[in-house]
Amino acid sequence: MAAQGPLTPSAAYGMISISEAQAIVLEHCRVLPVERVPTHEAVGMVCAEAVVAKDPLPPFPASIKDGYAVVASDGPGEYPLVGEALAGTSGSLKVEPGTVAYITTGAPLPPGADAVVMIEQTEALAPGDDGRKRVKVNKGVVAGADVRPVGVDIGCGTVILHPGDRIGIAEVGLAGSVGAAAVSAYRRPCVAVLSNGDEIVSSDTASLGPGQIRDSNRPMLLAAARETGALVTDMGIVGDKQGSLEETFEKAIQDGADVIITSGGVSMGARDLIKPLLEKKGTIYFGKVCMKPGKPLTFATIEDSGSGRTILVFALPGNPVSSYACFHLVVASALRKCQGWREPSLRRVHVRLSSAAKMDSGRPEFQRARIHWESDGEGAGQFVAKGTGSQLSSRLLSALSANALLEIPQGTGEVPSGATVSAVLVDDLRHMSLQ
Ligand SMILES: Nc1nc2c(c(=O)[nH]1)N[C@H]1C(S)=C(S)[C@@H](COP(=O)(O)OP(=O)(O)OC[C@H]3O[C@@H](n4cnc5c(N)ncnc54)[C@H](O)[C@@H]3O)O[C@H]1N2
Ligand code: MOO
Numbered sequence: 555m556a557a558q559g560p561l562t563p564s565a566a567y568g569m570i571s572i573s574e575a576q577a578i579v580l581e582h583c584r585v586l587p588v589e590r591v592p593t594h595e596a597v598g599m600v601c602a603e604a605v606v607a608k609d610p611l612p613p614f615p616a617s618i619k620d621g622y623a624v625v626a627s628d629g630p631g632e633y634p635l636v637g638e639a640l641a642g643t644s645g646s647l648k649v650e651p652g653t654v655a656y657i658t659t660g661a662p663l664p665p666g667a668d669a670v671v672m673i674e675q676t677e678a679l680a681p682g683d684d685g686r687k688r689v690k691v692n693k694g695v696v697a698g699a700d701v702r703p704v705g706v707d708i709g710c711g712t713v714i715l716h717p718g719d720r721i722g723i724a725e726v727g728l729a730g731s732v733g734a735a736a737v738s739a740y741r742r743p744c745v746a747v748l749s750n751g752d753e754i755v756s757s758d759t760a761s762l763g764p765g766q767i768r769d770s771n772r773p774m775l776l777a778a779a780r781e782t783g784a785l786v787t788d789m790g791i792v793g794d795k796q797g798s799l800e801e802t803f804e805k806a807i808q809d810g811a812d813v814i815i816t817s818g819g820v821s822m823g824a825r826d827l828i829k830p831l832l833e834k835k836g837t838i839y840f841g842k843v844c845m846k847p848g849k850p851l852t853f854a855t856i857e858d859s860g861s862g863r864t865i866l867v868f869a870l871p872g873n874p875v876s877s878y879a880c881f882h883l884v885v886a887s888a889l890r891k892c893q894g895w896r897e898p899s900l901r902r903v904h905v906r907l908s909s910a911a912k913m914d915s916g917r918p919e920f921q922r923a924r925i926h927w928e929s930d931g932e933g934a935g936q937f938v939a940k941g942t943g944s945q946l947s948s949r950l951l952s953a954l955s956a957n958a959l960l961e962i963p964q965g966t967g968e969v970p971s972g973a974t975v976s977a978v979l980v981d982d983l984r985h986m987s988l989q
Contacts, residue, residue, distance in 0.1 A: 567829075567841030567852075572883060572918065575843045579853055579884055580898065582839070582866065583891040586741040586812065593729045596721045598783045599739035600894035605715040607732040610705030614662040618700040622654040622676055622689055623667035626697040632679060635687040639664045654689050663701055670700035708732065718896050740894035743813050745779040746806035747772055748789035750799065750819040750828060751872060756791060770950055771817035771870070771877045778881045779815065782889040787811065794825040803835065807858050807865055812892065814856075814865060815885060818872030821850040828852065828869045836867065844964075846917040847876035847947035851884065866892075873947035879920050879959060882980045905937040905958065905977045913965040920959040921945050922952045925977060926987045939977060957981035 570578075588602040617623065623639060633654045637647040641660040649655050649667035657663070657670055671691050679688040708714075714728045715721065721729075721739065729737055749772040757768050769791055776786045787809060792802045799819075806814050820828045820841075829852055832838050836856035843851045852869035868885050870877040883900065890898035905925050913919070922942045929935040939960055942952045958977040962969055969975060 567838075569842045569844045569849075570840050572843055572845045575840055575845075575851065575853065576884060576887065576899070578839050579866075579888050580891055582853075582855055582864075583888045583898075584864070585894045586743060586892050588738050589741045590736045591739050593721075593726050593734055593737050596737050596739050597723055597726055599721050599737075599742065600896075601715040601719045601721055601725075601737060602717055602740055602894065603738035604713055604717060605729050605732065605734045605737060607708045607710055607712045607714060609732075610710045611708040611731055612702050612704060612706070615704060616702045617657045617659055617661050617663060617670045618702055619670050619672040620658050621656075621670050621672040621674075621700070622691065623649050623657040623664050624654050624669055624671050624691060624695065625649060625651045625667060626669040626695050626699065628652060628691075629694040630691050632688055632690045634682060634684070635689055637664075654691065668697040668701070669695045671695050672700060718894065720895070740892075743784045743889055743892045744787065744810050745784040745813045745815060745889065746787045746789045746809070746811035747775045747779065747815045748802055748806075749791045749817055750794070751791070752794045752825070754791050754818065770874045771872070774874070774950075775815050775817065775870070775877060775881060778878075778886070779813075779889060782886055783893055784813070784889050789814075794819060794827060796827050796831060799827055799831050800835070803831065803856070807856065807863075808860075810861075811865060812863070813885075813889065814867045815870065815881075816867070817870045817877045820852050820869045820871055826850075832856075832867060832869065836865075844917050845879070845883070846914050846919040847871070847873055848880040848883070848920075849876075849917065851876075851880045853884070871947075874950040875922070875945075875947045875952055878950065878953050882959060883920065883978065901979045902961075902976050903937050903958075903979065904974050905939040905960065907960070907969060907971055907973050907975060908938050908940050910968040910971045911941065911960060911962045911975070912968045913962055915966050916964065918964045919945070919962045920978070921962050922956040923958050923960045923977065924955055924987060925958045936974075937977070939975075957983065957986060 636653045637655050639655050639657040639661045641658050647664040649664050655664050675693040677690040682688050749769045753765050753767050754769045755766045779786050789802050792798050819826045832854040836854045838854040841852045850871045854867040856865045870880045887898040923939040925937045925939045928938045961976045
């Protein structure tokens with residue numbers, strides 16, 4: 555699709571709906587190749603090859619308590635001590651009826667014993683005439699008491715991870731238990747992030763010159779991409795010069811970027827150079843989306859003939875909230891799909907508005923909100939959304955502590971307080987406020 559002319563680089567693009575944009579993007583995302591990763595570094599990745607327990611856990615009947623290994627049918631009484639079974643050791647120790655052995659938590663139950671009596675239910679006695687230590691067992695136990703049978707925790711052949719499962723910390727621990735020091739997982743995407751605009755200066759600029767704005771989008775997008783599990787590269791700030799932009803794209807591609815995220819320079823201005831560059835270097839699939847904020851959101855692919863790779867490019871609008879919303883609504887699910895997520899799409903919940911939400915007559919709007927769970931005191935309840943003040947797309951404070959984007963339909967007037975709307979989750983609800 556060609557732009558209409560140098561003064562209106564976006565004019566040639568028809569407006570599509572956000573759901574169409576999301577579908578187009580996911581259609582172009584390929585799951586990345588599989589790599590072997592040390593298991594503890596694979597947290598958050600998606601497993602590509604099953605991990606199966608080759609042996610049972612515990613591999614031997616193991617004591618659950620520090621105490622004495624006994625023959626349960628002996629019952630309470632005084633018994634000679636025949637030795638010690640300590641965790642990590644094995645020996646020729648045998649517990650005959652009428653004897654006990656000292657045992658520690660996790661140690662193999664000696665042959666002959668069938669239960670453990672915890673130390674609190676015993677007393678050490680003076681040695682008997684034969685010089686052997688003796689123990690008084692005060693309480694009888696049933697066979698199997700305080701013993702973990704072979705395989706009770708993990709049976710031999712148990713599938714710990716199926717292909718497609720996301721690896722969490724429990725999975726890392728379980729993989730460790732079954733001897734999988736490394737796992738096969740889908741590679742993390744390499745994401746290059748740049749900011750575009752002559753007015754943008756880096757965050758460490760102490761005093762701003764005339765017309766300058768500190769860069770909020772690049773640190774935000776680097777952090778957001780990393781949060782999805784991606785490996786990120788900071789490509790810096792690029793001014794409004796086609797040549798410098800192209801050089802930065804080339805460098806990102808040569809350095810192995812799977813995905814390039816830009817912000818700024820994607821709308822209707824004469825110096826909005828991103829769309830013309832993408833038209834030159836690749837294929838643009840959409841350049842305008844019916845959403846507020848985020849209308850000029852642009853998605854393209856670039857073929858790298860050298861490596862045969864297809865690079866996904868997300869050109870996000872410069873307004874900080876537009877970048878923030880577009881990342882959550884479109885880029886995040888793409889990065890998840892590349893990493894093999896079975897269901898990369900956004901998670902939505904229904905929420906009750908605690909105050910009216912103004913509708914936009916031209917576009918559905920994604921209003922930033924903080925949601926919390928409000929209990930009805932009888933075991934049920936619902937999510938309730940609190941707004942975050944002015945929803946200007948330049949006002950990133952509207953996203954401060956937000957955990958959801960309310961989907962406010964296009965229309966006139968307002969959605970009244972108390973109405974239920976759909977909300978896209980943009981944060982982990984573990985951080986949700988409790989009031
Ligand atoms: N004539 C029209 N003008 C605009 C339209 C339109 O339809 N017709 N759309 C508006 C919408 S909607 C958006 S969103 C913006 C997006 O424009 P760009 O992507 O080209 O962004 P810029 O013009 O470069 O910047 C917009 C705004 O954001 C500030 N900015 C940019 N980058 C950063 C950054 N990295 N960190 C912090 N702030 C940044 C920039 O200074 C501008 O204030 O276009 C509207 N215009
Ligand atoms: O769509 Mo723009 O992102 O409203 O500000």
